[in-house]
Amino acid sequence: MDISFKIEKVNAFYNNTVALKDVSFDIPEKSVTAVIGPSGCGKSTFIRCLNRMNDLIPVFRLEGKIEYDGMDIYSEEIDVIDIRRQIGMVFQKPNPFPKSIYENTAYGVRIQGFNKKETLDNVVEASLKKAALWDEVKDRLHDSAFSLSGGQQQRLCIARALAVEPKVILFDEPCSALDPIATAKIEDLITVLKKDYTVVIVTHNMQQAARVSEFTGFFMLGELIEFDNTQKIFTAPSNKMTEDYITGRFG
Amino acid sequence: MKNFIKTGEPFIWLTGGAVAISLIMIVAILLLIMKNGLGFFWPSDIALLTLKNNEKLLGQIVNREAIPQPGAEQGTILKYRIQLKMGNRDIYGLDFKWIDVEDIKGIDYPENALCLERREWGNMYGFVKELKIDGAVVSVADGNIRSALSSSVEKYGELHKRIVFVAKKEIGQINYDMERLRLKIRKLELEYGKENPAIKERIENISKEIEREKGLYEKKSLELEELYKKSREAVILMSTADGREKEIPVYNVVRAYMPNDMGYLKKTGIYISRLWEFVSDDPREANTEGGIFPAIFGTVMMVIIMSIAVVPLGVLAAIYLNEYARQGTLVKTVRIAVNNLAGVPSIVFGVFGIGFFIYFIGGAIDKLFFPEMLPAPTYGTGGILWASMTLALLTVPVVIVATEEGLSAAPREWREGSFALGATKFETIWKVILPSAAPGIMTGLILAMARAAGEVAPLMITGVVKLAPSLPLDWNYPFLHLERKFMHLGFHIYDVGFQSPNVEAAKPMVYTTTLLLIGVVVLLNIFAIFIRNRLRKKYVSSTF
Numbered sequence: 001m002d003i004s005f006k007i008e009k010v011n012a013f014y015n016n017t018v019a020l021k022d023v024s025f026d027i028p029e030k031s032v033t034a035v036i037g038p039s040g041c042g043k044s045t046f047i048r049c050l051n052r053m054n055d056l057i058p059v060f061r062l063e064g065k066i067e068y069d070g071m072d073i074y075s076e077e078i079d080v081i082d083i084r085r086q087i088g089m090v091f092q093k094p095n096p097f098p099k100s101i102y103e104n105t106a107y108g109v110r111i112q113g114f115n116k117k118e119t120l121d122n123v124v125e126a127s128l129k130k131a132a133l134w135d136e137v138k139d140r141l142h143d144s145a146f147s148l149s150g151g152q153q154q155r156l157c158i159a160r161a162l163a164v165e166p167k168v169i170l171f172d173e174p175c176s177a178l179d180p181i182a183t184a185k186i187e188d189l190i191t192v193l194k195k196d197y198t199v200v201i202v203t204h205n206m207q208q209a210a211r212v213s214e215f216t217g218f219f220m221l222g223e224l225i226e227f228d229n230t231q232k233i234f235t236a237p238s239n240k241m242t243e244d245y246i247t248g249r250f251g
Numbered sequence: 252m253k254n255f256i257k258t259g260e261p262f263i264w265l266t267g268g269a270v271a272i273s274l275i276m277i278v279a280i281l282l283l284i285m286k287n288g289l290g291f292f293w294p295s296d297i298a299l300l301t302l303k304n305n306e307k308l309l310g311q312i313v314n315r316e317a318i319p320q321p322g323a324e325q326g327t328i329l330k331y332r333i334q335l336k337m338g339n340r341d342i343y344g345l346d347f348k349w350i351d352v353e354d355i356k357g358i359d360y361p362e363n364a365l366c367l368e369r370r371e372w373g374n375m376y377g378f379v380k381e382l383k384i385d386g387a388v389v390s391v392a393d394g395n396i397r398s399a400l401s402s403s404v405e406k407y408g409e410l411h412k413r414i415v416f417v418a419k420k421e422i423g424q425i426n427y428d429m430e431r432l433r434l435k436i437r438k439l440e441l442e443y444g445k446e447n448p449a450i451k452e453r454i455e456n457i458s459k460e461i462e463r464e465k466g467l468y469e470k471k472s473l474e475l476e477e478l479y480k481k482s483r484e485a486v487i488l489m490s491t492a493d494g495r496e497k498e499i500p501v502y503n504v505v506r507a508y509m510p511n512d513m514g515y516l517k518k519t520g521i522y523i524s525r526l527w528e529f530v531s532d533d534p535r536e537a538n539t540e541g542g543i544f545p546a547i548f549g550t551v552m553m554v555i556i557m558s559i560a561v562v563p564l565g566v567l568a569a570i571y572l573n574e575y576a577r578q579g580t581l582v583k584t585v586r587i588a589v590n591n592l593a594g595v596p597s598i599v600f601g602v603f604g605i606g607f608f609i610y611f612i613g614g615a616i617d618k619l620f621f622p623e624m625l626p627a628p629t630y631g632t633g634g635i636l637w638a639s640m641t642l643a644l645l646t647v648p649v650v651i652v653a654t655e656e657g658l659s660a661a662p663r664e665w666r667e668g669s670f671a672l673g674a675t676k677f678e679t680i681w682k683v684i685l686p687s688a689a690p691g692i693m694t695g696l697i698l699a700m701a702r703a704a705g706e707v708a709p710l711m712i713t714g715v716v717k718l719a720p721s722l723p724l725d726w727n728y729p730f731l732h733l734e735r736k737f738m739h740l741g742f743h744i745y746d747v748g749f750q751s752p753n754v755e756a757a758k759p760m761v762y763t764t765t766l767l768l769i770g771v772v773v774l775l776n777i778f779a780i781f782i783r784n785r786l787r788k789k790y791v792s793s794t795f
Contacts, residue, residue, distance in 0.1 A: 053671060085673035095664035098687045108672035111682065157668065164672055 004029040004198040010064035019045040025227040032199040034213035042222040051087040087168040088161030094153035096145035108164035131159035151182025171201040288762030292525040294510040297364035301357045309376045309492035310337035338374035347755045360511045368506040377489040384485045407502045438623040539757045549737035556639035565650025573658040593648035601709030604641030633714030636733035646699035657691020693783035704772045707741040717746045740768040
């Protein structure tokens, strides 16, 4: 299996507070990698490093190297806009724009300069189908995105991310604001998406990590404690702390 | 007692009471203005008063009040007096007279009392005796004088329209063209030197055009003279209550009616026609009569120009402050300064407007683009553009604050979502944040328009006049004349109410103009609110 992200000795800081300590591991391509850990362990910081979303925080600083597809994404020559186009992201809370369902899906394509109606129509339909939302919204594409339920809004956000044809999709606790049925739908979607995309998912729901992922990394206090096959992590973890966490002794 | 306070019941009454008081005050203001303003157009009955000394007075009773008796003992019987609008200013010298009720022997409402609204000298009250055309009596009082009167008033009304058209539109146009040609010559002379042979031919051509315009002018003045002659041919012979006779040219009469002999329906007709005249006509008699259309037009146009200037300025400034500027002490200081700017007395802005816009920018524009007009200023004097700019400056804090509120109400998640899709900061602001702030911007604009429409002080020194010869928008190229002076409802109220030579007659005009000013502001606001609601529906809607 090819490597998608190569993370080498990454340290991250907010001002002088250390958020990530010496993290190194590889994320394989076209698979689902879960990142678990207790609250405040740095897993969100970590996933936001992968598409440089942390750049938006002025006090954030990163040391070490993150390679994506062989390029150092923190090097000077890299166009951050281009990186974010290739590495899409879905957030914890559904965050559709205050626009119609159609315009939400077409947004990323529009800002790339495609404005022909035919192109947009095709992209919108294809993306909504991939996100398993098409059948539910095809008759009301021009309604406000806020008229959708929470789970539908989250799938719309996935469709929006898919529309710009990324290679990677990062999920930052995508189900924490959803009910079990909506969660199940998103999880099904993730298992389908992994055929074509590299998926990284942050979750603090361990069952979810076990259900959808092939690889799991366990973070604690900014450090990567263990990274391995999901099955191995959940059945025979090599670290005592991992075992304590997944058996529910703390966290 | 303590428990009673704890229940919160008195607090509810207190808060509700505050709302009720505010509402009552607003309604009271509106009612007062409406009562005083709208009644003005009603053709009330004409009373014939016979006093104890057998003097006879004719006119409309407009007021009745107790005579103040300073120092009188308590229990003294109150005495009353009434105010009579006698009109006939050309005969009596004054329109209004106070008469003690004690002195009146009898009040009568003769059916044939006639009210003539005239273009000059105000109303005339009296009895019609004869209608004469070219010296020959066409109709006498006991005949069919009523229909003869109304048809000839109508006929000469048409003539008046024609005269105004010829004098103002046609001759005005010729004058305008001649002035333009003269300036063309001057411009050429300024550019090339006076005796330069290179422009000789062109100047000759322009001179020929001027000659042609002069010919046109002669022709039109002849026509006008002809029309004026015609206007003098028909006269009404009127007699006043005390038996004096006077001839009034029919041409001078706007409206003639006998209110004592009219039913409600007919009176309503007169009422509507007077109301329509008020909103659609030019003023007469030093603004105390006629309409106020130029003031309505000026107010609306000024507010529109101000809106066009203030929205981009305020929105851009707010975007910089909220999105790009590094939040720190400096930005905080700027924000406080902007907020305080909204509290600066408006006359200060007026002074700034005259110093900066008119003398500095306007003067520079004149030197650069209108050298042929100098020393007469074009933009170097007050005008609708500078007044609007001054008001834009006055209201820009409101727009900035409202826009900033709208921008900061956009949650961080939208920004992150947009960035994650590969949008730049500019694209995020332009396509997501700004549209979501659009209703907030409109709210700012609504507040700004309400403030601007009611502001008078800064306008008085930046371009408002009590009587503007022409509207800032007409059929002469370039159609929009931003340098022109204009009339404004707020200033009109001040001018009519407090600068008028005939204060009594102007009093109702103050209220009607006020009512109209409120109406204009409300209409502009309704329009803006309508747009805001549409934007809200388009960009932001609730979760369910």
